[in-house]
Amino acid sequence: MQNEIQTLTRLIETGTSFVLTTHINPDGDAIGSETALARFLADRGKRVHILNHSATPENLSFLNDVHPVLHYDAALHADLIVTADRFFVMDCNARQRFAALTDAFDRSNAETVIIDHHLEHESFADLNIIDTETPATCELLYLLLHAIDPNGITLPVATALYTGIMTDTQSFRLPLTDEMTHIIAADLLRRGVQSHEIYQHVYENGTLGTMQLLGAALDSISLHHGGLVAVMTLTRDIFRGTGTKESDVDNLTAYVLGIKGVRIGIVIVELDQGIKISFRSKGTIPVNELAKHYGGGGHRNAAGARLQETDLASLSDRLLRDITAFIHQRHIA
Ligand SMILES: [Mn+2]
Known part of the structure; x- marks a missing residue:
């Protein structure tokens, strides 16, 4: 992991224009990891765009306050990908899973980074940080950001990370949830995260239907x-x-x-x-x-x-x- 952190740090420090994406039908870990990283980068003065194949589900739209998430439209956004110097794929490791973006991606010379935890990965990026034992990409991302700059995990970043960990563990119930998951969650709470508010956004947002x-x-x-x-x-x-x-x-x-x-x-x-x-x-x-x-x-x-x-x-x-x-x-x- 030490080598990966060094490479990631270099790619972040030397990059100027970043595009982040995730898989089709994004969940809390997908939007959470994108918005957390985007905010972390924007706070460092980077140009950042989050472009997704699918629209953000209504119950996750509160994460737009952490960083805006755009629904990809090739006519408007393809050039952002083609001219970016960094392309991050979050919570996803298969090209077909970011769907509509692949065309512009193929025309881009951006250095690419995957941060993910899914099995059967393609590892097509220049830097593939994939841990299939971690319960959430947001847990992996927390460890990476913490290693780069613990102070960069501000309250908005922490809120996005907590959302991903909470949803991908089904509220800390699934088998991969372990001591580290709870230690990280505790640190995020210490940074001011309001866990009940996140829960309300995500799970108490239903309709009669x-x-x-x-x-x-x-x-x-x-x-x-x-x-x-x-x-x-x-x-x-x-x-x-x-x-x-x-x-x-x-x-x-x-x-x-x-x-x-x-x-x-x-x-x-x-x-x-x-x-x-x-x-x-x-x-x-x-x-x-x-x-x-x-x-x-x-x-x-x-x-x-x-x-x-x-x-x-x-x-x-x-x-x-x-x-x-x-x-x-x-x-x-
Ligand atoms: Mn995930």
Whole structure:
């Protein structure tokens, strides 16, 4: 890590014009890590733009106060990328995941840096700082910024970092949450972070529709294999009926695993085009293997796939058959 910190410090000190981006459908860790780094850089007199393929979700828009986040428009923003001398990819390590920006990125000579924690990385940058054991990119970024200049972690920077750590650990519940996570969180609180206000922004920002979506989602859960497997299915009709959209589906996987005895949780979401499946598991069950059957991938306990298929009923049947085979092969039952 020492070498990486030295290189990162040099790239920051010698850079003048920075563009930061993250993955499509950004979450709290994505927007949190971008805005934290952008503010840190801007406080050092750097020119900084955050350009994202996707719009910022409403419940994270408060982080615009830390640093403005722009929804990428090639006509307006491509030149910023082409002329930048530094390009940072936060909470993301696959080119296809920053989507619309790749065209301008390919025409840029900027030195590139990845700061991330996802598995199966491409490491396409000049400097790849990737730690798959850290629960959040914001935790990794905290350690980097702290090494460069602890005083640079001002209250706005700390607020953005805390948002990423809180959301990616699902409020300090997920397995990678450890002593270091809490030590860092404590330091951020010491710097003045108002954790309850961040929680309110992120999690108490729903509508009647999103609550009704949750109700319909819970209602749809079915159990299989004697309660070992739980499947939640969100149809297009449910979205229509509640006036919600796919991006309102957040953390519903926690509910399927919340049932005692369930060790494999599946959430099927019918999209405008195609179908998305999220796979979750407890313990050593490798659901990423199951996701591979559908062209997807991910972590052992959390994986996903997106399919072009549009027939929900036949997909559900196939999935249940595959799960049966998977359980027998792996002697899970
Ligand atoms: Mn993350």
